[in-house]
Amino acid sequence: MQLPDIQKDLYANLKTYFGYDSYRAQQKDIVETLLGKKDCLVIMPTGGGKSICFQLPALTFKGLTLVISPLIALMKDQVDGLNANGIAASFFNSSQGHAEQQQIIDQIVTKKLKLLYVAPESLSGLQNILKETYISCVAIDEAHCISSWGHDFRPSYQQLGFLKSTLPNTPFIALTATADKATRDDILKQLQIENAEQFISSFDRKNIALEVRSGSNRISQIVSFIKKRPNQSGIIYCLSRKATEQLADKLKKNGISAKAYHAGLNFEERNKVQEDFIFDKTPIVCATVAFGMGIDKSNVRWVIHYNMPKNIEGYYQEIGRAGRDGLKSQALLFHSYADVIQLRNFANGTSNEEVQVAKIERMKQFAEATTCRRKILLSYFGELLAENCGNCDVCKNPPQFFDGTIIAQKALSAIYRLNEREAAGMVIDVLRGSQNANILDKGYTQIKTFGIGKDISWKDWQHFIVQLINQGYCEIAFHKNNALQLTEFSKKVLFQGAKVLLTKPVDVVEVKTSEKEKRVKSTKSSGLFERLRQLRYRIALEENIPAYLVFSDATLKEIERERPMSEDDFIKINGVGQRKLEVYGDEFIAEILDFVGTKRKKAKKTDTHLVTYELYKQGLSINEISEKRQLKSQTIYSHIAKLYKDGKAINIYDFVTKSEVAAVKKARKELEAPAALKPYFDYFNEQMDYFKIRLALSVVEKE
Structure with a gap:
């Protein structure tokens, strides 16, 4: 081909x-x-x-x-x-x-x-x-x-x-x-x-708002966060099994439906929690990190970390379980020094302990950062973001900065003179002119940058270097004994006069909770989106599949916005394929027409099935109409079914046999007249095409 x-x-x-x-x-x-x-x-x-x-x-x-x-x-x-x-x-x-x-x-x-x-x-x-x-x-x-x-x-x-x-x-x-x-x-x-x-690809998930808060009063903050977001699915990650159960119990006592998920549950229990979450029966799961990998639930609206994760990779992947449909979502992280101690204890004695501890430290630096959090995430994966993101708590509540270009130049120059082979501790010792045995053994007292930062304390240098890493001016090579290495941005600072803004060290970094956080109001039951959501949920229950597999939230939002009232318009919606048009299109279009009611009597375009009817009256075959209109033959058959049901002069038995109609009639009675077509499709063991079922139903319903 x-x-x-x-x-x-x-x-x-x-x-x-x-x-x-x-x-x-x-x-x-x-x-x-x-x-x-x-x-x-x-x-x-x-x-x-x-x-x-x-x-x-x-x-x-x-x-x-x-x-x-x-x-x-x-x-x-x-x-x-x-x-x-x-x-x-x-x-x-x-x-x-x-x-x-x-x-x-x-x-x-x-x-x-x-x-x-x-x-x-x-x-x-x-x-x-x-x-x-x-x-x-x-x-x-x-x-x-x-x-x-x-x-x-x-x-x-x-x-x-x-x-x-x-x-x-x-x-x-x-x-x-x-x-x-x-x-x-x-x-x-x-x-x-x-x-x-x-x-x-870019690691930037712009639709996820990032926020970090200190670990005090976590429960009350989480309860408040959830109650501002009714009817939304979310995951809360905890470090221990015990924490997942305690948190789920506390949420239930506050009137919030939640379940715990961890490796201590047996297979059936874990599977039940997971299925209920996927099928929107349980909106919130309190889980250890094992939960969620690869689950393509597109309508998770937020992820909370009850404890600080052990590394940035895990944090990034876990927050990525929110907003897979591209709609606005939130990631909230709580952190405390107790979390750091617990994570370090977990790492003790492991085969790659040094790497794990270094990554815990990097995660801690992210949590305590005073610079754009998305910049930190992206620079960790080697992607440099020139502008601040505007969608994290630091960007929304920016700290006060000063011109730290000279400090940055000193630090980056030291990294360069050390041939990008040393970790942050050694770089700081060189900058401060330390005379310890390690410095003397390696001959570092002879390099030009030795002692050029002795006026700045060790702790403050640590604060500044963390910011340089966070802003992408240098990076940690974990697989090279955590050596600090320069990036493309470093050259601009060292040789091209680029300015670097830093924040002054403080004993405790207090990250303010944004007061601009908008309350997500409960969608009124009379709203079209809510009606579409309820229709989707009903179909999902009938077909025993997760609701997001019918249509994602993003697709429902587009349907709500565009209000397609014909199959021609409905197929143009992102996420609507030919099969989903055939299986679900009629019901969703009917829901839109019912919602619009007297507000809008006419469709935006000439009803597509009437165009098909004119061609049918001219004696064209289904294949000829399909080719002329550049529509699938299944779509033309759905038009024929609607035209017959509406009383147009259609010889329906040219397209479906009387025995097929009788079989569908029997199935309809046994299945108690389901609205969706898939139960019929399954009833006939996938041996009767959807368009045949639709045609037969038009006869049965007209009778």
């Missing part, structure tokens, strides 16, 4: 199966690289659209796309979402019996599956199909798990190196939301894809 043809098919599949008219940043290049049989490493923030990078090309590949995934919950969530979009996908893991697993293998051999999710531990059960005859692509999700430098290291992931030697001509794509430079290199090396093309 020629490239233009592939591109045409890709765009068609992007809209049909995922509901989008265009790619997001870097997705197009990644998809084309993968289809060109080249390996990829994709670093993309949560909610940035990582999954489409391998799910879309999977529809084009002839064979199976094998997806390595760390958690059973992650697999189920992803597979449910794909199936909801009409894509043949399944998972393979220890929760399944032998017969079910054999059925999946048979589907792979007969090329009936496009994607299969599997945990590393279950790969041995797929030995017979790990061949290029069957496998067209391998995707390693949450790839940071392979690296001991990563924040969520899993030994089982280190076994994955054999895959590339088993499938040498198969393109591999490794994906993660969080990986610093050392972790990226380790991922490539261990997966044996050193020559992979790297796609590193």
Whole structure:
């Protein structure tokens, strides 16, 4: 197939199966690289659209796309979402019996599956199909798990190196939301894809407002925070199991529905909490950090850290579970010195204790920062932000700064003279002219910057260097004994006269809570968004899928704003694919028309089904009408069903048989007349097309 043809098919599949008219940043290049049989490493923030990078090309590949995934919950969530979009996908893991697993293998051999999710531990059960005859692509999700430098290291992931030697001509794509430079290199090396093309997207999640508060009176602050945000889903992360249970109990006593989640619960209990959260039955979960990885719940509106996390990677990934739909969301972090002590105790005696302690210190510096928090986050991952973000507590309540250019030049010059090999403590000792044994042994008394900062105390130098790191003027190389190293911004300060603003040290950094925080008012039950949300919830219950798999909050917001009253308009909404138009379109359009009522009697455009009727009267076939109108034939069939139901002169039995109508009539009675089409589709074991069901229902309902 020629490239233009592939591109045409890709765009068609992007809209049909995922509901989008265009790619997001870097997705197009990644998809084309993968289809060109080249390996990829994709670093993309949560909610940035990582999954489409391998799910879309999977529809084009002839064979199976094998997806390595760390958690059973992650697999189920992803597979449910794909199936909801009409894509043949399944998972393979220890929760399944032998017969079910054999059925999946048979589907792979007969090329009936496009994607299969599997945990590393279950790969041995797929030995017979790990061949290029069957496998067209391998995707390693949450790839940071392979690296001991990563924040969520899993030994089982280190076994994955054999895959590339088993499938040498198969393109591999490794994906993660969080990986610093050392972790990226380790991922490539261990997966044996050193020559992979790297796609590193911006880590900036602009829709998430960042805020840090001191750890006093946490409970009352959290209760107040939640009560200002009714009907919103959120996650509260705690360091201990005990804390999750105590916090959930205290929230319940304050009239807030919440449940605890931790490793001490058995599998059934954990699964129940997770399912209730995903299905919007439990709005708030108090959890240890194990909760949430890979769960594609797009309508989490806020994340709270009851305690300070152990590293910035973990913090970044956890706050990324809010606002995956791109709508405004909040991340609130509480911190205290007790949290730091507890985290250091956890790190004691571990195999990489020095790295862990250094990362805890970096997290502490983030929590105590007086500079733009987003700048700190982005500079940690090697991304430099020139302007302050305007969407964090520091930007909204800025501290008082002074011109610290000379101080910065002294510090950066010392780092340079030390050949970027020493950690912050040694840099400060050199600046202050210390005469300790380590300085003397290394001959550092001879370098030009020795003693040029003796007028500033050790503690104050520490404060200034933390700010320089936070602002991206230097960075910590954790994999090189925490050495301080210069960045591109350093040169501007040392050689181009760029000014640096610093804050004066204070004994306690008090971060004010923004008084400008807007109260999110409860949506009135008469509002269109709330009616759409309730319709979505009802459909989700009927189909036994999470509500966000019907439509995301972002899609509902766009429907509320645009108020599409015809299928032509409805299909233009982001997140509405062909299948979702066919399955849910009528109900949502009917809800909009009912809401508009007397306010707006006419649709914005000529009713699309009436245009179809004029062509039908001219004697055109369904395929001819479809081609002329550039609409899918399924859409034309839905027009025919509506026209017949509205009393137009349609010979309905040209399109559906009397036996099919009788079968649907029987199903309708047994299913107690569900509003959605999927229960009928399942009733007929997926053997009757949606358009046939719709046509038959138009006859039954008219009778």
